[in-house]
Amino acid sequence: MPSQRFYVTTPIYYVNDIPHIGHAYTTVIADALARWHRLLGEETFFLTGTDEHGLKIQRVAAANGISPQEQADRTSERFREVWKLLDISNDDFIRTTEPRHTRSVQALLQQIHDNGYIQKRRYSGPYCVACEAYYSDAESQEHGGNCPVHGTPLEHFEEDNYFFKLSEFTQPLLEWYEANPHAVQPEGKRNEALGLIRQGLEDISISRTSISWGIPVPWDPGHVFYVWYDALTNYITAIGYGADPERFETWWPSVHHLLGKDILRFHCVYWPAMLLAAGVEPPHQLNVHGYLLVGGKKMSKTRLNQIFPADLVNGNEKLGFAAFGVDGFRYQFLRDNPFGPDGDFSYEGMLTRYNADLANNLGNLLSRVATVVASKCGGIGPAPQIASPLAQVAKEVYDETAAAWAATAPSRALEATWRLIREANSHLEAHEPWKLDPGPAVDAVLGDALEVLRIVAVLASPALPTTTAEIWQRIGLSGTAAEQRLPEAASWGLYPGGLRVTKGAALFPRLS
RNA sequence: GGCGGCGUAGCUCAGGUGGUCAGAGCACUCGGCUCAUAAUCGAGUUGUCGUGGGUUCGAGUCCCACCGCCGCCA
Incomplete structure (x- = not known):
C-alpha cells in the first residue's frame, strides 16, 4: 500500500554557536517524531543541518584567522557529533555551503525573479551586523544608535539591494492562512503570524553587495543573497528542488517544520510568501515552540548558563552532573515540558524525573519481572492472558499515545504510555506471583507483565531507542522494538511466551 | 499605545461547546509488600479553581471590572 509520507525538519543551526541543550x-523532538512515524510504517524523511553563510561567520572566521569555510566546517562538525551522541536518526544533514544548496537557492530565487517579484533598489541605513538586518532611523535614534536587540552600535550601510516584493503577498498569505487554519501550531502562534501579516507587509531586502560569504545572485553575481533567504531554502534543497522534480513532488508540501518562536516571522511569513512567489505551495505545517530556559532565563553565552548535551549524557563532575545516558537525556527533553510554551530546564527536575519514570517505574518493572520469571518460571517467559485486564488498558494507552504524537505533543504521549507501566506494577502487586507456587496463576501474571514490557518497548522506542532495544532483547524477542509496525504491534497478546528472559544490569541506575 | 495569552493542591500542570470539574504526576502522611534499582502497591491530606461583581436552576467553565504576570507588535 502506498504509505503516507512524513517529512520533518529542524531549523538549520547557525555555525556561530556550538550545540547546547x-x-x-x-532536534530530539524532531527525531522522536520521525521515529514514531517510521513505526507507523510511513515513509519518513528527517532533515537537519547547519546554516553557514553570512557576515557574522565571515567575521568570526577572520577573527580566528581561518577561512569562513574552515570556520563552518569545524562548527558544523560539532553539530554532527552531538547528533550522533544523541542517537539522532536524521536521513540527511544539509549544509548551506554545499553545491546542491547553491543550485537550489539560485533556482528558487531565479524563479521568483522571473515571476516579477524581485526588484533592485538603492538602500541605506543603520545596520546591525549581528542581526544582519537594517533598522529604521527611528529605531536607531530610540536606542541611541545601538541595535535594539544586541545593544551594539549600528553601522551605516549603503548598497544596492534586491528587494522581494513581500508587500504583494499580504492578501495571498491571509488567504492561505484562512484556507489552512492548522498550518501554524499552536494557535497562539498562528495569531501572532496573522497579526504580523494584517499590519501590512513591506518589501524586504534579500541581497548584499557588501559581503562575499554567501550565495551569488544568479542574474547579478556582484550580489549575494541575504543569509535568511539562503537558509530557509534548505528545506526544499534536501528533497531535490531544482534538481529532481519527481523527488521534490513526493515530499513537498507535506512537511512539518519545527521551529523556535524567535524565528516565527521568517518561517510563518517570509517563507510561505517566497514559495507562493515561486509558484510553490507553502509548507503543510509549522510547529512553533518556546524557548528552553535555564533557571527561568534564556540561555546565552554571556550569562554563562548554557548547558551542553554531553555533560548530561556522560556526566560532568565539575558541574556536579550525573550521567543520564543518551536515553535519559532524550526522555527528559521529550517528557518534561509540553511542546509549545517556554520550558524551564532544571537539573533537580531532570534528576527527579529520571529516577521516578525511568529507574523506578520502567527499569524496576523490567528488573522485578525478570527476577520472578527466573525464580518461578525457570527463566522462560510465559505468554500473556488474552483476557487480561491489562488488555483494555493497553488499548486505551495506545490510542492516547498515538493521538498525542499526532498532535506533536511528546510529553503527553509519554505520559500516556507510562500509564501502562504503572498499571503493570499495580497488577503485579495485586497477584503477588512471588508468593505463589509455579503454575498457571504465576504464568498468567508474569506473561501479562512481559506483554506490557513488549508494548511499552515499542511505544517508547521513539524516545528511548537504545534501552527499548535492550528490553526487547532481554524479554527474549528477536529484532528490535523499532522495527515493529503500529498499530498492529500494540495489539494485546503478541508476546509468544517460551522465550528466555534475561535479568541483566539495571537499565536505568538510580542517580543521586 | 494596539492585539494574544496566563493566574487551578507545596511543585509542574490537565480541565472543547456551563451541570460526577474539583483532577494527574511529583512531593508529603499513614498502611501493605519484600519479587525488584531503599524500588513497588493501596489509602489519604492540602485547594474559597487570582479578586469583586453579573448572567443562569446551576460557572475554573460565559460576561464586566480590577489586581498580578507574560508574549507579540508599535
Missing part, C-alpha cells in the same frame, strides 16, 4: 531540544 536548546538545539538538542528541538
Whole structure:
C-alpha cells in the first residue's frame, strides 16, 4: 500500500554557536517524531543541518584567522557529533555551503525573479551586523544608535539591494492562512503570524553587495543573497528542488517544520510568501515552540548558563552532573515540558524525573519481572492472558499515545504510555506471583507483565531507542522494538511466551 | 499605545461547546509488600479553581471590572 509520507525538519543551526541543550531540544523532538512515524510504517524523511553563510561567520572566521569555510566546517562538525551522541536518526544533514544548496537557492530565487517579484533598489541605513538586518532611523535614534536587540552600535550601510516584493503577498498569505487554519501550531502562534501579516507587509531586502560569504545572485553575481533567504531554502534543497522534480513532488508540501518562536516571522511569513512567489505551495505545517530556559532565563553565552548535551549524557563532575545516558537525556527533553510554551530546564527536575519514570517505574518493572520469571518460571517467559485486564488498558494507552504524537505533543504521549507501566506494577502487586507456587496463576501474571514490557518497548522506542532495544532483547524477542509496525504491534497478546528472559544490569541506575 | 495569552493542591500542570470539574504526576502522611534499582502497591491530606461583581436552576467553565504576570507588535 502506498504509505503516507512524513517529512520533518529542524531549523538549520547557525555555525556561530556550538550545540547546547536548546538545539538538542528541538532536534530530539524532531527525531522522536520521525521515529514514531517510521513505526507507523510511513515513509519518513528527517532533515537537519547547519546554516553557514553570512557576515557574522565571515567575521568570526577572520577573527580566528581561518577561512569562513574552515570556520563552518569545524562548527558544523560539532553539530554532527552531538547528533550522533544523541542517537539522532536524521536521513540527511544539509549544509548551506554545499553545491546542491547553491543550485537550489539560485533556482528558487531565479524563479521568483522571473515571476516579477524581485526588484533592485538603492538602500541605506543603520545596520546591525549581528542581526544582519537594517533598522529604521527611528529605531536607531530610540536606542541611541545601538541595535535594539544586541545593544551594539549600528553601522551605516549603503548598497544596492534586491528587494522581494513581500508587500504583494499580504492578501495571498491571509488567504492561505484562512484556507489552512492548522498550518501554524499552536494557535497562539498562528495569531501572532496573522497579526504580523494584517499590519501590512513591506518589501524586504534579500541581497548584499557588501559581503562575499554567501550565495551569488544568479542574474547579478556582484550580489549575494541575504543569509535568511539562503537558509530557509534548505528545506526544499534536501528533497531535490531544482534538481529532481519527481523527488521534490513526493515530499513537498507535506512537511512539518519545527521551529523556535524567535524565528516565527521568517518561517510563518517570509517563507510561505517566497514559495507562493515561486509558484510553490507553502509548507503543510509549522510547529512553533518556546524557548528552553535555564533557571527561568534564556540561555546565552554571556550569562554563562548554557548547558551542553554531553555533560548530561556522560556526566560532568565539575558541574556536579550525573550521567543520564543518551536515553535519559532524550526522555527528559521529550517528557518534561509540553511542546509549545517556554520550558524551564532544571537539573533537580531532570534528576527527579529520571529516577521516578525511568529507574523506578520502567527499569524496576523490567528488573522485578525478570527476577520472578527466573525464580518461578525457570527463566522462560510465559505468554500473556488474552483476557487480561491489562488488555483494555493497553488499548486505551495506545490510542492516547498515538493521538498525542499526532498532535506533536511528546510529553503527553509519554505520559500516556507510562500509564501502562504503572498499571503493570499495580497488577503485579495485586497477584503477588512471588508468593505463589509455579503454575498457571504465576504464568498468567508474569506473561501479562512481559506483554506490557513488549508494548511499552515499542511505544517508547521513539524516545528511548537504545534501552527499548535492550528490553526487547532481554524479554527474549528477536529484532528490535523499532522495527515493529503500529498499530498492529500494540495489539494485546503478541508476546509468544517460551522465550528466555534475561535479568541483566539495571537499565536505568538510580542517580543521586 | 494596539492585539494574544496566563493566574487551578507545596511543585509542574490537565480541565472543547456551563451541570460526577474539583483532577494527574511529583512531593508529603499513614498502611501493605519484600519479587525488584531503599524500588513497588493501596489509602489519604492540602485547594474559597487570582479578586469583586453579573448572567443562569446551576460557572475554573460565559460576561464586566480590577489586581498580578507574560508574549507579540508599535
